[in-house]
Amino acid sequence: MSEYPYNNRTFQILDAAEKGGYAVAAFNCYNTDGILGSIKAAERMKSPAIIEIFPWSMHFHGPEFIKFASEACHAASVPMALHLDHCTLEPDVYKALELPFDSIMVDASSHDPEENIRFVRHIVELAKGRGITIEAEMGRIVGGEDGVPTVDMETLYTEPELAAEFIDGTGVHFLAPSIGNVHGPYPPGGPEKYWQLDRLEMIKKLSPSSILVLHGAYPIIDGLMKKTIELGIRKVNLNKNLHECYLEFLGKNVGKLEMTQLQEKSIAVWTEEAERCIKLLGSDGKAA
Numbered sequence: 001m002s003e004y005p006y007n008n009r010t011f012q013i014l015d016a017a018e019k020g021g022y023a024v025a026a027f028n029c030y031n032t033d034g035i036l037g038s039i040k041a042a043e044r045m046k047s048p049a050i051i052e053i054f055p056w057s058m059h060f061h062g063p064e065f066i067k068f069a070s071e072a073c074h075a076a077s078v079p080m081a082l083h084l085d086h087c088t089l090e091p092d093v094y095k096a097l098e099l100p101f102d103s104i105m106v107d108a109s110s111h112d113p114e115e116n117i118r119f120v121r122h123i124v125e126l127a128k129g130r131g132i133t134i135e136a137e138m139g140r141i142v143g144g145e146d147g148v149p150t151v152d153m154e155t156l157y158t159e160p161e162l163a164a165e166f167i168d169g170t171g172v173h174f175l176a177p178s179i180g181n182v183h184g185p186y187p188p189g190g191p192e193k194y195w196q197l198d199r200l201e202m203i204k205k206l207s208p209s210s211i212l213v214l215h216g217a218y219p220i221i222d223g224l225m226k227k228t229i230e231l232g233i234r235k236v237n238l239n240k241n242l243h244e245c246y247l248e249f250l251g252k253n254v255g256k257l258e259m260t261q262l263q264e265k266s267i268a269v270w271t272e273e274a275e276r277c278i279k280l281l282g283s284d285g286k287a288a
């Protein structure tokens with residue numbers, strides 16, 4: 001099938017994951033090191049993968065960086081896509097639709113639910129003409145990530161019935177539910193205490209053809225992550241655990257290694273952690 005959305009890279013990658021019962025890593029990258037490290041990991045593991053950048057990069061790095069990221073993903077020897085994460089501002093969404101993103105997360109979750117549906121439906125229509133697919137959040141995943149405005153409001157859990165209506169009403173391709181997952185530090189007890197797996201299970205049950213995305217997966221708890229994949233999670237956004245390893249290495253080695261060595265070795269640290277994540281998500285060896 002070559003018609004939209006089947007001709008879209010992110011859709012192809014996640015549709016294959018849905019059929020194969022595994023999840024794909026979406027690596028949040030802030031620079032070329034992250035992008036190169038993620039591509040190396042995906043190629044070595046023969047795994048599909050997604051590179052995610054924030055709207056911050058559209059502004060700070062500019063459109064040439066987006067083009068580089070897109071070309072680097074598309075030149076990989078495994079299926080890779082470029083995704084824009086948490087696009088909260090309307091002008092940024094329109095700007096992103098003109099850039100070579102394969103998919104965009106429209107985050108209108110701070111609006112009221114009706115406005116969220118109206119806006120996401122409008123963007124899905126526009127994106128279709130450009131061959132881009134859309135992810136949206138339903139409910140509200142609280143907390144801040146570097147590069148994303150902090151939304152300090154109470155968690156709004158995704159109601160499974162409303163999620164089904166949201167998917168039908170918007171035509172959105174990928175849904176990020178709020179099941180107690182948060183961006184940034186968890187209160188004591190961590191994800192194990194807060195993630196409501198029964199809620200995730202019900203969301204998937206009521207929207208069986210949905211492709212579900214997990215945000216707020218730090219810290220990664222291997223057993224819990226595997227359970228969410230069993231329950232239908234197909235894309236996992238990964239940010240802090242990769243940056244932690246990478247920045248720790250840089251912190252210890254800046255000023256001690258030549259630039260070429262510093263870059264090669266810090267990217268190798270990123271790649272190693274990215275490979276671990278790919279394996280955990282079960283997408284290793286799945287590249288067609």
Ligand SMILES: [Zn+2]
Binds near residue numbers: 141216237
């Ligand atoms: Zn997120």
